[in-house]
Amino acid sequence: MRKSIATVSVSGTLTEKLAAIAAAGFDGVELFENDLLTCPLPPEEVRLRAADLGLSIELYQPFRDFEAMPSPDLRRAERKFRVMERLGADTLLVCSNVSPQAVDDDELAASQLRLLAERAAEHGIRIAYEALAWGRHVNEYLHAWRIVRLADHPNLGTCLDSFHILSRGSDPIGIEAIPGEKIFFLQLADAPLLAMDVLQWSRHYRCFPGQGTFDLAGLVGHALKAGYEGPLSLEVFNDHFRQADAGRTSHDGMRSLIALEQALRGADHPAEPTGFAFAELAGPVGGVLTALGFTRTGAHPDEPVELWEQGEARLLVDTTAADPSLLAVGLETPDQAAATEHAASLLSPTMEAPDGTRHSFPDAAWRDGFAPSLPAPGDITHIDHVALTQPWHHFDGATLFYRTVLGLRPQESLELPDPYGLLRSKAMSSADGRVRVVLNLAQVGAESMPLQHVALATDDLLATACRLRAEHPELLLPIPCNYYDDLDADPSLRELGVLHDRDEHGEFLHLYTVTVGRVFFEIVQRIGGYRGYGAVNAPVRLAVQHLRWANDLAARHQGASA
Amino acid sequence: MRKSIATVSVSGTLTEKLAAIAAAGFDGVELFENDLLTCPLPPEEVRLRAADLGLSIELYQPFRDFEAMPSPDLRRAERKFRVMERLGADTLLVCSNVSPQAVDDDELAASQLRLLAERAAEHGIRIAYEALAWGRHVNEYLHAWRIVRLADHPNLGTCLDSFHILSRGSDPIGIEAIPGEKIFFLQLADAPLLAMDVLQWSRHYRCFPGQGTFDLAGLVGHALKAGYEGPLSLEVFNDHFRQADAGRTSHDGMRSLIALEQALRGADHPAEPTGFAFAELAGPVGGVLTALGFTRTGAHPDEPVELWEQGEARLLVDTTAADPSLLAVGLETPDQAAATEHAASLLSPTMEAPDGTRHSFPDAAWRDGFAPSLPAPGDITHIDHVALTQPWHHFDGATLFYRTVLGLRPQESLELPDPYGLLRSKAMSSADGRVRVVLNLAQVGAESMPLQHVALATDDLLATACRLRAEHPELLLPIPCNYYDDLDADPSLRELGVLHDRDEHGEFLHLYTVTVGRVFFEIVQRIGGYRGYGAVNAPVRLAVQHLRWANDLAARHQGASA
Structure with a gap:
C-alpha cells in the first residue's frame, strides 16, 4: 500500500521535513497548514520540491469549524482551494466542528458540506470529513459517515483516524459499513493507554503503530475489507517527535508501517529469538570477569576479540577500547537467515538500537571460530537480561525496534525515583522469557548517567555473594544499611549486600557490581516464577551509583587539573 | 508559623536535599522513606545532620496499606517505629489503603488504627491518618476524620493534604469540624487544573502554592480556624522539581509559604506596578534604536549607560557589552519603598527572575540623573510588554516570582508550535494591563534559541511599518507570503510585512525586527480592547527566526574555521 505521513509528525522546517520523509521511503505526505504558512517557499515551489523528492501531497489539513454553522465561511474555503491548486493537493481534510457556535443539526451539516464539496469540485478537490474525538456534536466516525451519506456528493467522503476512533473506545468494525x-483517507496513530482528557492525550502522546497499545492492524483490516484503496498515513502529535531528529523519526514511522503490513498479512516474526548467544563488551573488563568466575576460553583468529564463558553465559570482549561499554548482543534463533532477512525487511540490516547497541543472529557455529577451551565450573548459568539506556526522545523508537525487528513483547513499564529525576523503564522479553531486555530512558542534564548492564543468572545467589564478598569485596556495590532496617527478610542478605523482591509468582535475589566505564553487572536468582527485574530496589542502586559517579567525576577533574 | 517541606519535593541525595532546605530557611522536613533507604548515613546521623542544620524531622512517611486489612501487619509498623526513634521523628503518616485486599469497613479500619496508635504510643509516636484521593474505600478527608474519631486514641489524628482535598473538588470548609x-499535620501543594487521572496528576504535576490554581489560603484559613498549630508543610511531586537545582526549588518553596502567610493576613501586594519605567538593554543597539525612532536623550554621569526615549518608552543602554541582550526592567509604582520592601520580604531583594533579568522600582526622579534632553517626536508611545525566555525546569518558579514579588496576575497559558518543539508561553500582567510580561519556556537541545524581546506600542502601526519599510527594510523580519495567502485582512498588511490577530475584544497589528544578539523588538498596535499578544502568529515568527538563527550560526562557524 502507498505510505504517507503528516508533516506535523516530524521535527524541523517544511523543507527539512520533506527531505527526511522522502529519505525514509514514503510515497506522500499530509501537508499540515502551519508548516506551509511558516515556510518561505511559495506553494508552487513546495510542490516541485516534493515532486523532486518523489513525494505526492496526499492531503492538505486541517480545515476547521466549517459545517453546521449559522453561516458557513465559504470565502475561507476558497482561499484553501486556491492554495491547494498551487500545491497540487486534491484532498482537503475537514474536521468536525468544535466551535460553541456549531449547531447540533445533521441536515444543516450535510447541506453545508455538500455546498463545500460542490465548490471543491470546481477546483478538482475532494473533501474528507472526519469526526474529531472531541467534536462538539460530531465525535463518532459513524456519525461523520451518516452526514457524508446524507450530503451525497461525489467530492465528499470521510476521513478515518485511528486515534479518534480507538481513543473513544468505538468499535472499528463499523468501518465495514x-x-x-467513500473512505477518502485513513490516518493512523497509536497511543499508550492514558486516563486523561482526550484532547491533551491526542496532542501530546500519539505515537506510531506498535509504539502504543491500540490494535491498528485490526482497524486497518476493517478499512481494507471495506475496500479502502488510499494510502496508510501516519498522523502523530508527540512532544518528543517534535524535538527529535527528523530522519530517525521518519525512519521509525516507515518501520511501523512495514510492521503493520506484515501484521495485516498475519506474518509474525519468522524466527523469534530463543536465547542470548552472547553479549559483547569493549574495554579492559578481564579482571572483573575473572572475579565473577568467567574463564577466557578462546580468541578470535583475526580480530582482537576474546571469548569468556561461564555455564551458558558467553561474553565477547573487544580488548582494544579504553573505556568499558556494552557494544552488541548476539541472539539465538531457530532460523538465522529468516531472522536476519526479517530485520532487513524492517529497514534494520545492522540491527542497531537507538542507543547504538548492535544486535545479530550469529550462525550456530559462531563459537567454534574462537577455538574455545572448556570454561571452569562456576555459579553463573546464563545471561538473564541486558539493560540499555536509550537516548532522550528515542524511547518509543527503541520499543518499536525491539518489538518489530527482534520480535520481543513489551512487559511492565515503570517510573522509578532516581535522586535527580524519574527514570522511565520498560522491560521487553521473548514469549518464553529466555531473552529479556530492559530499556531505560536517559535523563536530560548534567547528572545524566547512561549506564548499561548485563544481568547474569545463578541458581544460588547467596553462595555467589558469599564467594564474591570473601574474594572481591571491592567489586560489590555497597547497599545502605537503611535498606535492610526496612526489609523483612533473611538477615544474611544484609551481611552479603544482597537485595530482595517478591511478586505473586515468586521471589528475586540480586546484587550489583560497581561500574567499570559505562558498564556494571548484576547477578540474579529467580525463585519460583518471579517475573520482574527487582525494580523496587533500583532507586537504592541508582542513589549509590550517583554518589560514586559524582565522586569519580570529581576525582577525574582533580586529576585533570593536577 | 513553622515551615516544613517534604524531602521528595526537591532534587538530590538526602544530604543535598537537607542542605538546600536548611539554606532556604525551613524549620523542618517531612522525611520521605525512599530518601532514607537510599542514604548511606544511618538514621542517627541523619538526625544529627538535620539538627546541625536547624531542621526538625516533622514527619516520617509514607506508611501504606495498613488499615482495614484481613490481618494488619504490625511487624512492619514496628520496623518503622524503630527507625523513627533513631531519627527522632515523632509522627508517622499513614495513607488510606489502596490495596485490593482492603475491606470497606470503617469499624475495622478504626480498630486497627487504634491498635497501631497504641503500639506507636509505646514509642512516643503519633499516627497521622490521611485520605488519599485515590484511596480504595477512604478518599475523602472527612471520611478519614470519621475513622480517626471512631478509633478515639490520643496518639491518632488526621493529616490533611490540600491536593487530596481540592483535586477531588471537596469543600475544605469541613476542616472546621x-x-x-486532632489535625496532626497539614500538607500543602498547589496544582494546575488538568483533566487527567488524579494519581498521575498528583505524582507529576503538583507545584508550590501560587504556582497553580487551587485556593490554598482558603484551605489553610479553615485549618487555622479549627485550631491547627502544626507546621505548614509543602509536599510536591513534580517531574521538573525532581531534576531542578535543589537550592532554587527550596527557595521557591519558602517564597510560596511566605506569600501564603501574607495572603492569610489579607496582605495584598502593597504597591503594584503601574507601568514600565524603562527596559535596560546591553550592547551595541544604538543603530536599531535610532532606526526605530528613538533619540539618545541622556547619559548616566558615572556609568556607561545611555538613556534613549520615544514617547513614554524609555530604554537604558549599557554600552560596554559586546552582545545585545535585555538586562533589566524598571517598574513604576505608587510606593517605591513599600514595593521594594515587599520584594525583600519574599526573599528577593535583587528582584532577579529565574532567567537572570533584574527588576527594580526606581525612584520617581531616576530619569533626572541622566540630564535628559527632549526626544524627537515619533510613533512609539510606550512599552507594551517584554517577553523573556525562562530556563528549563524553572517556569513555575518564574510564575511565582512575577506573581508574588511583582504582583502580576497570570493570564493566558499557551503551547505554540515551533519547528523544533512546542513552546510553552504564559502571559502575566498588572490589574490595569499597564505592565505585561510574557514568559516563554526555553527548549532543551541544540536548537534552543533563548530570545528576549521588547514590544513597543504605537497608535498607527501601518504608518510605522511604512516608514520602516522605506527607510530600514533590512531591519524587518520577513514574513512568508504563504501567511498572507491564508489571511483575510487588508492587503496592505502583505506589502508592509505586518501580522494580524483578533479576539472578541478587538484587533491586533504587529511586526517584528530582526534579532540583534539575543534581542529583537516588536511593534504592536492594540485596536479596541484586544487583550492577547498575537500568539497565533508566533509560529510564523519562530520559523523565520530559526532559519535566520541557523544561517547565522553556520556563518559564524564558517568565519571561525576560515
Whole structure:
C-alpha cells in the first residue's frame, strides 16, 4: 500500500521535513497548514520540491469549524482551494466542528458540506470529513459517515483516524459499513493507554503503530475489507517527535508501517529469538570477569576479540577500547537467515538500537571460530537480561525496534525515583522469557548517567555473594544499611549486600557490581516464577551509583587539573 | 508559623536535599522513606545532620496499606517505629489503603488504627491518618476524620493534604469540624487544573502554592480556624522539581509559604506596578534604536549607560557589552519603598527572575540623573510588554516570582508550535494591563534559541511599518507570503510585512525586527480592547527566526574555521 505521513509528525522546517520523509521511503505526505504558512517557499515551489523528492501531497489539513454553522465561511474555503491548486493537493481534510457556535443539526451539516464539496469540485478537490474525538456534536466516525451519506456528493467522503476512533473506545468494525470509495483517507496513530482528557492525550502522546497499545492492524483490516484503496498515513502529535531528529523519526514511522503490513498479512516474526548467544563488551573488563568466575576460553583468529564463558553465559570482549561499554548482543534463533532477512525487511540490516547497541543472529557455529577451551565450573548459568539506556526522545523508537525487528513483547513499564529525576523503564522479553531486555530512558542534564548492564543468572545467589564478598569485596556495590532496617527478610542478605523482591509468582535475589566505564553487572536468582527485574530496589542502586559517579567525576577533574 | 517541606519535593541525595532546605530557611522536613533507604548515613546521623542544620524531622512517611486489612501487619509498623526513634521523628503518616485486599469497613479500619496508635504510643509516636484521593474505600478527608474519631486514641489524628482535598473538588470548609489538636499535620501543594487521572496528576504535576490554581489560603484559613498549630508543610511531586537545582526549588518553596502567610493576613501586594519605567538593554543597539525612532536623550554621569526615549518608552543602554541582550526592567509604582520592601520580604531583594533579568522600582526622579534632553517626536508611545525566555525546569518558579514579588496576575497559558518543539508561553500582567510580561519556556537541545524581546506600542502601526519599510527594510523580519495567502485582512498588511490577530475584544497589528544578539523588538498596535499578544502568529515568527538563527550560526562557524 502507498505510505504517507503528516508533516506535523516530524521535527524541523517544511523543507527539512520533506527531505527526511522522502529519505525514509514514503510515497506522500499530509501537508499540515502551519508548516506551509511558516515556510518561505511559495506553494508552487513546495510542490516541485516534493515532486523532486518523489513525494505526492496526499492531503492538505486541517480545515476547521466549517459545517453546521449559522453561516458557513465559504470565502475561507476558497482561499484553501486556491492554495491547494498551487500545491497540487486534491484532498482537503475537514474536521468536525468544535466551535460553541456549531449547531447540533445533521441536515444543516450535510447541506453545508455538500455546498463545500460542490465548490471543491470546481477546483478538482475532494473533501474528507472526519469526526474529531472531541467534536462538539460530531465525535463518532459513524456519525461523520451518516452526514457524508446524507450530503451525497461525489467530492465528499470521510476521513478515518485511528486515534479518534480507538481513543473513544468505538468499535472499528463499523468501518465495514462504509463503502471503500467513500473512505477518502485513513490516518493512523497509536497511543499508550492514558486516563486523561482526550484532547491533551491526542496532542501530546500519539505515537506510531506498535509504539502504543491500540490494535491498528485490526482497524486497518476493517478499512481494507471495506475496500479502502488510499494510502496508510501516519498522523502523530508527540512532544518528543517534535524535538527529535527528523530522519530517525521518519525512519521509525516507515518501520511501523512495514510492521503493520506484515501484521495485516498475519506474518509474525519468522524466527523469534530463543536465547542470548552472547553479549559483547569493549574495554579492559578481564579482571572483573575473572572475579565473577568467567574463564577466557578462546580468541578470535583475526580480530582482537576474546571469548569468556561461564555455564551458558558467553561474553565477547573487544580488548582494544579504553573505556568499558556494552557494544552488541548476539541472539539465538531457530532460523538465522529468516531472522536476519526479517530485520532487513524492517529497514534494520545492522540491527542497531537507538542507543547504538548492535544486535545479530550469529550462525550456530559462531563459537567454534574462537577455538574455545572448556570454561571452569562456576555459579553463573546464563545471561538473564541486558539493560540499555536509550537516548532522550528515542524511547518509543527503541520499543518499536525491539518489538518489530527482534520480535520481543513489551512487559511492565515503570517510573522509578532516581535522586535527580524519574527514570522511565520498560522491560521487553521473548514469549518464553529466555531473552529479556530492559530499556531505560536517559535523563536530560548534567547528572545524566547512561549506564548499561548485563544481568547474569545463578541458581544460588547467596553462595555467589558469599564467594564474591570473601574474594572481591571491592567489586560489590555497597547497599545502605537503611535498606535492610526496612526489609523483612533473611538477615544474611544484609551481611552479603544482597537485595530482595517478591511478586505473586515468586521471589528475586540480586546484587550489583560497581561500574567499570559505562558498564556494571548484576547477578540474579529467580525463585519460583518471579517475573520482574527487582525494580523496587533500583532507586537504592541508582542513589549509590550517583554518589560514586559524582565522586569519580570529581576525582577525574582533580586529576585533570593536577 | 513553622515551615516544613517534604524531602521528595526537591532534587538530590538526602544530604543535598537537607542542605538546600536548611539554606532556604525551613524549620523542618517531612522525611520521605525512599530518601532514607537510599542514604548511606544511618538514621542517627541523619538526625544529627538535620539538627546541625536547624531542621526538625516533622514527619516520617509514607506508611501504606495498613488499615482495614484481613490481618494488619504490625511487624512492619514496628520496623518503622524503630527507625523513627533513631531519627527522632515523632509522627508517622499513614495513607488510606489502596490495596485490593482492603475491606470497606470503617469499624475495622478504626480498630486497627487504634491498635497501631497504641503500639506507636509505646514509642512516643503519633499516627497521622490521611485520605488519599485515590484511596480504595477512604478518599475523602472527612471520611478519614470519621475513622480517626471512631478509633478515639490520643496518639491518632488526621493529616490533611490540600491536593487530596481540592483535586477531588471537596469543600475544605469541613476542616472546621475537626478539633485543631486532632489535625496532626497539614500538607500543602498547589496544582494546575488538568483533566487527567488524579494519581498521575498528583505524582507529576503538583507545584508550590501560587504556582497553580487551587485556593490554598482558603484551605489553610479553615485549618487555622479549627485550631491547627502544626507546621505548614509543602509536599510536591513534580517531574521538573525532581531534576531542578535543589537550592532554587527550596527557595521557591519558602517564597510560596511566605506569600501564603501574607495572603492569610489579607496582605495584598502593597504597591503594584503601574507601568514600565524603562527596559535596560546591553550592547551595541544604538543603530536599531535610532532606526526605530528613538533619540539618545541622556547619559548616566558615572556609568556607561545611555538613556534613549520615544514617547513614554524609555530604554537604558549599557554600552560596554559586546552582545545585545535585555538586562533589566524598571517598574513604576505608587510606593517605591513599600514595593521594594515587599520584594525583600519574599526573599528577593535583587528582584532577579529565574532567567537572570533584574527588576527594580526606581525612584520617581531616576530619569533626572541622566540630564535628559527632549526626544524627537515619533510613533512609539510606550512599552507594551517584554517577553523573556525562562530556563528549563524553572517556569513555575518564574510564575511565582512575577506573581508574588511583582504582583502580576497570570493570564493566558499557551503551547505554540515551533519547528523544533512546542513552546510553552504564559502571559502575566498588572490589574490595569499597564505592565505585561510574557514568559516563554526555553527548549532543551541544540536548537534552543533563548530570545528576549521588547514590544513597543504605537497608535498607527501601518504608518510605522511604512516608514520602516522605506527607510530600514533590512531591519524587518520577513514574513512568508504563504501567511498572507491564508489571511483575510487588508492587503496592505502583505506589502508592509505586518501580522494580524483578533479576539472578541478587538484587533491586533504587529511586526517584528530582526534579532540583534539575543534581542529583537516588536511593534504592536492594540485596536479596541484586544487583550492577547498575537500568539497565533508566533509560529510564523519562530520559523523565520530559526532559519535566520541557523544561517547565522553556520556563518559564524564558517568565519571561525576560515
